[in-house]
Amino acid sequence: MRASSWGLCATLFVASLAPSVVGCGSHSLPPMNVVGVDKSKASSKTINYLGGVPLRSGQLLVTESPDSTSFVFVFIPEKFYPFTHVAVISIEDGEPWVYDVTGEVKTFPLKKRLMDNVKGKMYRRRFYEYVAPNLHAEVYEPPEGADGEKLAAFVRQKYAEGVEFDSYFDPNDHSKLFCSELVSLAIAHAGGKPPGLDPSNPNPSVVEGMRWLGVPPGIALPAGKFIDEKRFVGAFGQFRTRTQAWAYFEAKRELFRRFTRDQRLGYMLILQSSGQVEVRPEIGDFVFGAARLFKGEEGLPPPGDPRIEAEVRKLADKMFGPFPASAGPSSPAQSTAAAPAQSATP
Amino acid sequence: MAAPMTRHLRPFGAACALAVLLAACVDVPDSVRAAFAPAAPGDPSNYRIGPHGTAPPADVGTAIIASATFDASSEAGPAVDAAVESIAPDAAVEPAADTDAAVTPASADGEGGAP
Numbered sequence A: 001m002r003a004s005s006w007g008l009c010a011t012l013f014v015a016s017l018a019p020s021v022v023g024c025g026s027h028s029l030p031p032m033n034v035v036g037v038d039k040s041k042a043s044s045k046t047i048n049y050l051g052g053v054p055l056r057s058g059q060l061l062v063t064e065s066p067d068s069t070s071f072v073f074v075f076i077p078e079k080f081y082p083f084t085h086v087a088v089i090s091i092e093d094g095e096p097w098v099y100d101v102t103g104e105v106k107t108f109p110l111k112k113r114l115m116d117n118v119k120g121k122m123y124r125r126r127f128y129e130y131v132a133p134n135l136h137a138e139v140y141e142p143p144e145g146a147d148g149e150k151l152a153a154f155v156r157q158k159y160a161e162g163v164e165f166d167s168y169f170d171p172n173d174h175s176k177l178f179c180s181e182l183v184s185l186a187i188a189h190a191g192g193k194p195p196g197l198d199p200s201n202p203n204p205s206v207v208e209g210m211r212w213l214g215v216p217p218g219i220a221l222p223a224g225k226f227i228d229e230k231r232f233v234g235a236f237g238q239f240r241t242r243t244q245a246w247a248y249f250e251a252k253r254e255l256f257r258r259f260t261r262d263q264r265l266g267y268m269l270i271l272q273s274s275g276q277v278e279v280r281p282e283i284g285d286f287v288f289g290a291a292r293l294f295k296g297e298e299g300l301p302p303p304g305d306p307r308i309e310a311e312v313r314k315l316a317d318k319m320f321g322p323f324p325a326s327a328g329p330s331s332p333a334q335s336t337a338a339a340p341a342q343s344a345t346p
Numbered sequence B: 001m002a003a004p005m006t007r008h009l010r011p012f013g014a015a016c017a018l019a020v021l022l023a024a025c026v027d028v029p030d031s032v033r034a035a036f037a038p039a040a041p042g043d044p045s046n047y048r049i050g051p052h053g054t055a056p057p058a059d060v061g062t063a064i065i066a067s068a069t070f071d072a073s074s075e076a077g078p079a080v081d082a083a084v085e086s087i088a089p090d091a092a093v094e095p096a097a098d099t100d101a102a103v104t105p106a107s108a109d110g111e112g113g114a115p
Helices: A018-023 A069-073 A127-131 A148-161 A179-189 A204-213 A242-257 A281-292 A306-320 B003-012 B014-023 B030-035 B078-082
Strands: A033-037 A047-049 A053-055 A060-064 A085-092 A095-105 A118-126 A136-140 A232-237 A269-271 A277-279 B063-065 B084-086
Touching (some): A033 A053, A060 A127, A060 A242, A069 A242, A069 A277, A085 A148, A085 A179, A095 A127, A095 A148, A095 A179, A118 A148, A148 A179, A232 A242, A242 A281, A277 A281, A281 A306
Antiparallel strands (some): A033 A232, A047 A053, A060 A085, A060 A136, A085 A095, A269 A277, B063 B084
């Protein structure tokens, strides 16, 4: 079986949003809240963005798509990871720009296989334009050892070269790239150590779905592998607080935890005859209900605080029935891999 | 079927509508449809809504996660209040088929298999 990888880029299906923003002319962007900042990351190399978020070249930007695709991607890796897409920040003439590679649906000719209808390229977009359509976004410093200027220069070079999007997610062929493959290469070029690949989910329904897409089950490189709370810089998006955002992620983690080998994607998702995937109403109610558990702006538990997990699990038990705390498709150590350190505050 | 997509993509113009038309042309084999089949009453779903997970599946239609249409003025936060929209609001959830069923989860050992 050919090794392949899912970059979990958020724009593969027809419900994709970000490429549409670029390609469809006039539109209005939703308001974007700044819901977290670590001002200690400020330095002579940073600019103050939106009143104090210290941005600099080479920082990594992870985003969570607002559409149903994010509920597909979460089940592709063998472990849970938040976020659906990763990109790189470049400061040019004092302004923050975002470079990423992503796919979109082609127009003609039409192909029977879904992924044959997907093509893409690298994009360069203003930070606000890029981030605002997303549900949530967070900025992280580049990994230890990676030079931010070199990291940004790498993605600018790939943009200049006109690199195409790899709709079949092959991490071994760098002639085309997917989002996390691009960032991994950029980190390595800049002297850092990129995160390794993960196994993909052995759940039979996930394997079947990947086979349908033409992506053999094998390995995955989720966007969430690039985050580390120690490197957190700032958070933006549609939620009122970072705690709400991480309660949303915790709910998705709970969905993942319950996704044991005998479960199938259809228990949570609806595949329309068009090939479009949608989220079942009760699943959407659960994840956004979880965010709603944490109102206000004072005294909220920070991301990674066990109170978030406890409250979200309580909600899940109420809605879907009890589920043992120790159960899940992966070990306890794996299931908490993506939770940020508790020392951080939103 | 196209209704939620139309709403979803309305601000983004004709190019996106074209993408919806494209979606109608992909080939979805039966094996994939089976992977996405909803939970039947006897299936070991860990996502079955209802008292202690014993109600039949809430197969009441479809939902879509909204995009750029959040209500920023909502009390609990825009994404929280407005991000899920059902396109079948008049559909009803069927009553529980067996409310006396066990309250244990459908599957908890991570190895799969029906209870």
